[in-house]
Amino acid sequence: MREESVARRYADALFLQAQRTGTLNETQADLTKVAEILVATPKLAMVLAQPLITQQNKKGAIKTAFADKIRPTTLGFLNLLVDKRRIQLLAEIEQEFINRLRLFNNIALATATSAIPLSPTEQEALRRSLEARTGKNIELKTAVDPELIGGVHVRIGDTVFDGTVRGNLERLRERLLALR
């Protein structure tokens, strides 16, 4: 919980800096690129996470790996994380940054789960429907769970729209169990 709070503060600072310079999308792209590279090269991630390696060496590794791929501002931010020994929070910071950016752009992330894959047409219709419901731009992610039997289950943050057969059966079960 504390690390989440720390990550949120760093993400807020980076967001304000990017907002001030008008490079929100570029910064997000940089962070996404850094995350992808770290996932693709676990050794680099291990080097950054290793406390016995000096900060200078970590900075050198970051420069070698990212200097020609991300902007200098983002590179400086990574060096700052190394200096503050917070580089291990990079994934959380990226997520917090993306959340802030979505909020800034009035975008809500919706996860739609259905028993069968949604067609592109259905996805578009669902996105428009959810936008009408929430008044926000919807970034739709889909997932398939045959256990739902039928219908769609949509989660937007803490809000859940459950139109699945499984959900209905569960609610019916709760009603039956609540009967005296």
Next chain:
Amino acid sequence: MGDIANTLNIDVSAIVINIIGFVLLIFIANSMVFKPIGRVIDERKQDIDQTYDTLDTDRRQMDELRQDYERRLAEIEAQAREKIQSAIKDAQAARDQILSEATDRSRELVARAEREAERERQEAMVTLRRQIVDLALGATAKVIGDGMDENRQRQLIDNFITSGGGSLGPASAVATATPITTNPETAPAAEKPAAKPRRTTAKNAAAAADAPADAAPAAPEAEA
């Protein structure tokens, strides 16, 4: 006189001498024997009297002591009786208290056992009901799943998209997109065409939990 004595052949001088001798003998005996013996007898008598006095004194003291002992024994016996009576009363009180406590405890145990039995009965009822409900709904889900084809899936998805397009229904507006056609108990709910999805938030999840008859429980994701 002298003639008579001669006639009787009595020697007066001898008589006188004998008398003198007898008197001397008495005097000597008195001084040598009778007086010491008398003194001894007197001393002995005094000693005996003194012994008797001592005996009387000792007897009196003994009597006093005996009376004192008897009195003290009586007191001790009275005290002992009082103590015994007190102990008996205490024992009776303790017995009554123990009996009362035992009775209360036994009642409490019985009441607790009854409550426990009632609770277990309720738990058994709940478990039984849950098992029955799970069994019925499991069979229902199986039947629905078996009867679910792609067209029906698409129809449910379309219902979800179209029915909830405009409004954000309350938590009690449970989605009824389930096309239940094989279970007669749930068929009416499945026949409702407007599949209005249920919107559940972390806030209204609590309200939904408080109104089990109308509102379905919150989704676990929302509670999380």
